[in-house]
Amino acid sequence: MSTYRKQGKLEVNELLYQFIEQEVLPGTKVDSTTFWKGAEDIISELQPGTEAALEIREEIQKKLDSWHRENPGTPDPEKYHSYLKDIGYLEPEGEDVTVTTSNLDKEVTEQAGPQLVVPVNNARYAINAANARWGSLYDALYGTDVIPEKDGAEKTGAYNPKRGEKVIAYAREFLDEHFPLEEGSHKDVSSYQIKNGSLTIEAAGMKTLKNPAAFLGHRGKEEDPEAVILINNSLHVEIQIDRTHPIGKTDKAGIKDVMLEAATTTIVDAEDSVAAVDAEDKVGVYRNWLGLMKGDLSTTFKKGAEEVKRTLSEDRTYTGKNGEGRISGRSLLLMRNVGHLMTTDMIKTADGKEIPEGIADALITSLIAKHDLLKNGRFQNSKTGSIYIVKPKMHGSQEVKLTNALMTRVEEVIGVPKNTIKIGVMDEERRTSLNLKQCIREVKERVFFINTGFLDRTGDEIHTSFLGGAMIRKGDMKQSVWLSAYEESNVYQGLHTALYKRGQIGKGMWPMPDEMKQMMEQKSGHLLAGGNTAWVPSPTAAALHAMHYHQIDTKQVQTGKLQTLHPRAEDMLQIPLEADPSWEEQDRRHELENNAQGILGYVVRWVEQGVGCSKVPDLNNVHLMEDRATLRIASQHMANWLEHGICSKEEIRSTMEKMARLVDKQNEGDPDYLPMAPDFDHSTAFQAALELVLEGKHQPSGYTEPILHRRRREFKAKQLQHQ
Numbered sequence: 001m002s003t004y005r006k007q008g009k010l011e012v013n014e015l016l017y018q019f020i021e022q023e024v025l026p027g028t029k030v031d032s033t034t035f036w037k038g039a040e041d042i043i044s045e046l047q048p049g050t051e052a053a054l055e056i057r058e059e060i061q062k063k064l065d066s067w068h069r070e071n072p073g074t075p076d077p078e079k080y081h082s083y084l085k086d087i088g089y090l091e092p093e094g095e096d097v098t099v100t101t102s103n104l105d106k107e108v109t110e111q112a113g114p115q116l117v118v119p120v121n122n123a124r125y126a127i128n129a130a131n132a133r134w135g136s137l138y139d140a141l142y143g144t145d146v147i148p149e150k151d152g153a154e155k156t157g158a159y160n161p162k163r164g165e166k167v168i169a170y171a172r173e174f175l176d177e178h179f180p181l182e183e184g185s186h187k188d189v190s191s192y193q194i195k196n197g198s199l200t201i202e203a204a205g206m207k208t209l210k211n212p213a214a215f216l217g218h219r220g221k222e223e224d225p226e227a228v229i230l231i232n233n234s235l236h237v238e239i240q241i242d243r244t245h246p247i248g249k250t251d252k253a254g255i256k257d258v259m260l261e262a263a264t265t266t267i268v269d270a271e272d273s274v275a276a277v278d279a280e281d282k283v284g285v286y287r288n289w290l291g292l293m294k295g296d297l298s299t300t301f302k303k304g305a306e307e308v309k310r311t312l313s314e315d316r317t318y319t320g321k322n323g324e325g326r327i328s329g330r331s332l333l334l335m336r337n338v339g340h341l342m343t344t345d346m347i348k349t350a351d352g353k354e355i356p357e358g359i360a361d362a363l364i365t366s367l368i369a370k371h372d373l374l375k376n377g378r379f380q381n382s383k384t385g386s387i388y389i390v391k392p393k394m395h396g397s398q399e400v401k402l403t404n405a406l407m408t409r410v411e412e413v414i415g416v417p418k419n420t421i422k423i424g425v426m427d428e429e430r431r432t433s434l435n436l437k438q439c440i441r442e443v444k445e446r447v448f449f450i451n452t453g454f455l456d457r458t459g460d461e462i463h464t465s466f467l468g469g470a471m472i473r474k475g476d477m478k479q480s481v482w483l484s485a486y487e488e489s490n491v492y493q494g495l496h497t498a499l500y501k502r503g504q505i506g507k508g509m510w511p512m513p514d515e516m517k518q519m520m521e522q523k524s525g526h527l528l529a530g531g532n533t534a535w536v537p538s539p540t541a542a543a544l545h546a547m548h549y550h551q552i553d554t555k556q557v558q559t560g561k562l563q564t565l566h567p568r569a570e571d572m573l574q575i576p577l578e579a580d581p582s583w584e585e586q587d588r589r590h591e592l593e594n595n596a597q598g599i600l601g602y603v604v605r606w607v608e609q610g611v612g613c614s615k616v617p618d619l620n621n622v623h624l625m626e627d628r629a630t631l632r633i634a635s636q637h638m639a640n641w642l643e644h645g646i647c648s649k650e651e652i653r654s655t656m657e658k659m660a661r662l663v664d665k666q667n668e669g670d671p672d673y674l675p676m677a678p679d680f681d682h683s684t685a686f687q688a689a690l691e692l693v694l695e696g697k698h699q700p701s702g703y704t705e706p707i708l709h710r711r712r713r714e715f716k717a718k719q720l721q722h723q
């Protein structure tokens with residue numbers, strides 16, 4: 001049973017209260033009375049606006065539903081667009097907007113690079129993500145399919161020198177491509193030395209780099225450096241040399257590794273990849289964020305037989321032409337709050353109402369970040385005095401305005417100058433994509449990124465036009481007109497509001513964490529499409545994707561696109577309805593089973609283990625990153641097919657049962673796993689999965705959070721009863 005304490009007009013969960021009082025407030029120069037009174041005021045001022053925004057979402061959805069009932073199938077564009085204008089779905093565009101956000105860190109303004117996402121409640125992963133500013137190219141190549149496992153280069157139990165040779169050759173080719181010698185190849189180098197401040201390279205004679213300015217400095221002795229630091233497209237690279245190291249001693253130049261500056265920024269996620277449903281969970285989320293902001297987050301875990309203690313990495317130093325240089329050892333951390341939808345019972349108002357969870361997140365995560373601004377910790381996250389909050393799932397400019405109002409009030413309460421809190425606007429709902437310019441206008445002094453590629457965006461695409469007809473297959477969405485229009489229009493707005501000169505135009509997640517070869521082949525496309533950052537699921541992916549930023553000068557691409565891109569609102573409104581929903585029986589079944597497997601594989605870990613992001617094999621045994629956004633797509637897709645008679649309720653149930661057996665099998669090795677079969681009616685996870693589909697039509701914007709939260713709380717309560 002949760003205990004509450006009365007704090008002014010609020011009822012505050014005791015756990016949260018003690019955490020704020022004892023761990024967060026001390027050192028922030030904000031006293032307890034100011035904080036709690038501020039919280040009370042913000043809640044009473046902004047809770048009604050939040051509730052009103054949610055009602056508007058519902059009203060608009062009802063209007064869209066009735067439109068589709070009256071106009072089944074693909075709408076007549078003119079009639080449809082004019083209806084969307086009438087109901088306020090399409091907003092008037094207004095004057096041009098110029099983004100003026102100031103005090104942004106160079107990781108956002110200058111350094112195009114990978115953006116890693118990490119669930120904040122997993123300390124082991126969160127520290128790893130912060131440290132993924134630097135990644136070993138050798139490890140990333142050796143451990144993944146970028147180097148094919150053939151011709152003796154297979155991954156074996158012990159180190160396979162044949163595979164190692166291929167890794168080393170690949171890394172040398174990378175150096176040759178981006179840091180060419182004036183003559184010859186890095187493959188031929190026998191030593192790197194510093195003479196009179198310049199890099200001197202011995203490779204059949206003494207050489208230097210074709211572009212000497214790419215050499216920044218070194219660590220260790222000039223005649224026998226430990227590391228040579230290079231720079232290209234604002235990203236650093238370290239050639240690490242150690243002739244006593246097991247790899248270095250086999251290498252002519254003594255190179256033991258090539259370290260790449262990789263995840264320049266990281267989204268520390270409290271949203272799509274996290275399962276946090278009560279005060280206990282939320283305090284866990286906030287505590288890890290506090291540890292990251294104070295620099296003292298650490299964790300100990302067993303890896304094989306070894307006990308590992310993981311802490312945040314120090315900066316990297318070097319001797320350069322102008323004395324000592326320093327490069328951050330950690331990614332610039334951006335905190336993703338939850339959206340406007342959910343409420344939380346960790347704080348209640350005088351009349352017993354739960355408060356919007358987004359208000360709690362904004363207030364508490366910003367207060368925590370104040371420790372960084374005050375330099376209370378071991379390290380500094382923002383060197384320019386900014387707090388970076390990423391706000392997901394906003395629908396249209398009025399909701400962005402609401403976020404702006406929230407951040408303004410939070411700044412007043414925590415005592416930081418206006419516009420200290422920067423906002424990343426996730427372009428992941430259709431009403432935001434279509435009205436992006438107006439959305440940017442509302443936060444033009446705060447916005448530090450806009451981004452696309454979101455799975456949520458497809459979920460919203462399905463739910464918005466749910467009654468229009470049966471949607472195309474999930475895999476076909478990638479080729480659909482609306483999606484390319486969404487991607488291009490976002491870049492267009494990022495360029496024409498001048499955001500690209502100050503901040504990030506981001507591209508989406510690579511959702512197949514084990515398919516790194518494919519990622520290397522495809523993900524440069526994100527930069528060629530106008531992005532200066534793109535999401536990756538893991539530190540390894542960050543290190544590999546970093547190479548794309550060496551290949552492509554993103555500023556040049558973006559400048560080129562200023563003249564060539566056009567906003568494509570009309571294309572964005574092409575609904576992905578299946579013109580002929582009479583799929584081959586095996587394709588129809590495959591679609592249902594694939595969706596069911598993804599849903600169950602993800603939900604079972606969410607509801608029964610509290611894991612918000614999982615790698616789940618699909619029917620072709622490709623491991624997919626599944627999070628709440630992919631769940632939204634899969635559940636909405638099945639619900640949409642149910643609505644339009646492509647399948648029946650009975651078939652949904654039997655498909656779910658069949659796939660639950662498979663998911664049980666896939667999780668056999670997990671001692672904490674509770675099988676869903678055969679007692680499906682007593683499996684909370686199974687019931688949650690089924691409900692997400694059968695009730696999918698009625699979920700707000702097709703979101704999965706309401707059902708997931710309720711079911712997780714139900715499961716936790718059951719567990720308590722059994723203790």
Ligand SMILES: CC(=O)SCCNC(=O)CCNC(=O)[C@H](O)C(C)(C)COP(=O)(O)OP(=O)(O)OC[C@H]1O[C@@H](n2cnc3c(N)ncnc32)[C@H](O)[C@@H]1OP(=O)(O)O
Binds near residue numbers: 124128303538625
């Ligand atoms: C649609 C959206 O909203 S996208 C945003 C939400 N998605 C995300 O946040 C994706 C984040 N990624 C992840 O959570 C994970 O990579 C998963 C769940 C996809 C896969 O995790 P696992 O199955 O544990 O991966 P795997 O076994 O291959 O790798 C584990 C190792 O990689 C590290 N790792 C994996 N992903 C991450 C990450 N995102 N950040 C930091 N470290 C990570 C782990 O720390 C671990 O290393 P360690 O043993 O040294 O600690």
Ligand SMILES: O=CC(=O)O
Binds near residue numbers: 272392
């Ligand atoms: O937030 C990420 C998404 O894909 O949705």
Ligand SMILES: [Mg+2]
Binds near residue numbers: 272454
């Ligand atoms: Mg999302």
